[in-house]
Amino acid sequence: MNIVILTGAGISAESGLGTFRDAGGLWARFRIEDVATPEAYARDPARVHAFYAMRRHEAAKAGPNAAHHAIARLEADPRHRVTLITQNVDALHEAAGSRPLHMHGTLAGALCAACGHRWTAPLAMDETTPCPACDRTTSRPDVVWFGEVPRHLDEIDAALSAADLFVAIGTSGEVYPAAGFVELAAAAGAETLELNLEPTSSRFDRRLTGPATRTVPDWVE
Numbered sequence: 001m002n003i004v005i006l007t008g009a010g011i012s013a014e015s016g017l018g019t020f021r022d023a024g025g026l027w028a029r030f031r032i033e034d035v036a037t038p039e040a041y042a043r044d045p046a047r048v049h050a051f052y053a054m055r056r057h058e059a060a061k062a063g064p065n066a067a068h069h070a071i072a073r074l075e076a077d078p079r080h081r082v083t084l085i086t087q088n089v090d091a092l093h094e095a096a097g098s099r100p101l102h103m104h105g106t107l108a109g110a111l112c113a114a115c116g117h118r119w120t121a122p123l124a125m126d127e128t129t130p131c132p133a134c135d136r137t138t139s140r141p142d143v144v145w146f147g148e149v150p151r152h153l154d155e156i157d158a159a160l161s162a163a164d165l166f167v168a169i170g171t172s173g174e175v176y177p178a179a180g181f182v183e184l185a186a187a188a189g190a191e192t193l194e195l196n197l198e199p200t201s202s203r204f205d206r207r208l209t210g211p212a213t214r215t216v217p218d219w220v221e
Ligand code: BV8
Pocket: 007, 008, 009, 010, 011, 013, 014, 019, 020, 021, 022, 025, 036, 087, 088, 089, 104, 143, 144, 145, 146, 147, 148, 149, 150, 153, 169, 170, 171, 172, 173, 174, 175, 176, 177, 195, 196, 197, 198, 200, 210, 211, 212, 213
């Protein structure tokens, strides 16, 4: 069976990483316009770097939970062809043994805004960190900000059009194009399933409600 899985911040919540739109979430404490757009970086790179340095430090302390491990077990099952897409920029899927498509980039990555060079972000990267290739102080986190083009879209489109089952785990379904994947999968004839703390919409054929560390292992087993 061809299974496409889309994960969001909710799958990492029980690993101690904040979500965006839950009470007390990141967007309750920071404005997207101040920390997660190219304009914010151009206007105040120090503020953007401080936001991502905080998240790198938090991510460095977090470990994969039962939901990440259950997905890795499913990927190892030869009866299924699993495509794992994550909106998350943490490395918890990798820590559980998965190789996800990071459509919004990764906290671990650094990108030079001037020459395009990519390298592993030092934990303390900030606006004074020089690019190892061109030596200019134009380092930025290698993530996809609002208004920037998400990654791996061709591979994602191909997987969605061949999907037998589409599963969205721990995502509010508010950010596009990821939020539209359920419709693309349904149009291709896939069954759609949502695993979330609470139902986000009626766009799914089925849903399992509860914390991901319970619902994902239950579903995988
Ligand atoms: C694009 C960066 C064009 C890294 C993120 C005006 C101008 C420009 C663009 C737009 C515009 N208007 C609309 C757009 C499009 C825009 C968009 O969708 N805006 C929204 C706000 C309306 N999208 C873009 O700009 C995208 N680019 O459109 O380019 C294009 C497109 C296609 C082809 C060519 C060109 C770029 C979007 C990427 C933005 N970057 N992150 C970072 O800082 O992390 S998005 C950000 O939100 C994170 O990546 C996050 O993953 C993502 C989605 O959030 P969720 O993961 O769903 O998290 P959330 O907190 O919302 O929800 C958590 C869920 O978990 C909840 O449902 C909760 O119930 C559940 N949960 C909680 N605990 C648990 C749980 N579930 C289970 N168990 C638990 N324990």
